[in-house]
Amino acid sequence: MNNTTYNTKDVEKIIDKLETKLSITQIIQLITKLCSKNEYGEQQLLNLLIHRRIFKQKKIAIVDSLIFEKLSETKYINIKTKFTQYFGQGIIKLENNLKIDYQPLQDLLITKQFQEADKLTQQYLCELAGLNKLNTRTWLYFTDISTIPSEDLLYIDILWKTYSQEKFGFSIQRNIWLNNNSNWTIFWQKIGWTIQDIPCRYPNEFIWDTNAPKGHLPLFNQLRGIQVLSALFEHNAWQAIND
Known part of the structure; x- marks a missing residue:
């Protein structure tokens, strides 16, 4: 007793x-x-x-x-x-006013299927930017980024952060970028997107589990330049986190 x-x-x-x-x-x-x-x-x-x-x-x-x-x-x-x-569906309650049902992404992240979650994230971003199935373009221009609703972007981010022990997510990447004076070369190195200053080849040279460097996921195609990712890091959504 x-x-x-x-x-x-x-x-x-x-x-x-x-x-x-x-x-x-x-x-x-x-x-x-x-x-x-x-x-x-x-x-x-x-x-x-x-x-x-x-x-x-x-x-x-x-x-x-x-x-x-x-x-x-x-x-x-x-x-x-x-x-x-x-x-049973996760610990993130998905609001009805979101543009997309993010439960499939939550399911993938819960089960640590990070490569599939990354693909789905890119698909969602294109959809949020107005690129539908009839559009042959499957990547984003920097001018597309501002059309992504803040609330949806934040939900995608919080899902990645929640199911990776706060290791992955756009806001995690953004903080690393800001903490290194927006230096892209250092940023690529910190998050493990380059090996000896050479961009990693998709998918085998990326790490699809939480042994990856902080900020490693989700991916963005840096070969298309820095404008798209820069626009993402400067999106108005992050003001909600800072306020």
Whole structure:
């Protein structure tokens, strides 16, 4: 009985700590510790995720994606059933006013099918820019970028960030670019799009998992020049993040 009481209090302390500002490493350590408490620990993790995402509707954070990733592998039937009930389609709620249904992208990112997710992302961007199936052009001009709705661009970005432990996404790439004084040569090197200053060849020289450098995905064709990506990084959507 005393041991159960101790474990309960210990779990409560960990749950409280997960609501504070922590590094990714610290969050993973706490989640791992909770899961060592067997089913009870995982149940409390699920309760925390439901509380944050469903009841409080807090802004998505790295702690949510890490808990989601861990619970998606649960071996406990009761937890799996409840987890699927609440988060069977992911932890990002897709709004009805978006131009596109992004559930297929969310599904690919949840299952870490990053190469397919990258292809679909490029398809979505072309569609958002007004290029339909009748248009033979399957790439974007820099003049197309401003026509992409901010809300849709932000949703694509948050999906990539959420299911990559904040390693991938346009805003991640943009921050790397800005932090290096908008120097494209350094930027390509940082995100792993060049090898000894030579552009990587698609698809084999790119890395399609989270072992890739930060900002490695999604891809953009830098061989067409920097104007398109520059326009993307200067899109009005990012003001919503900065404000």
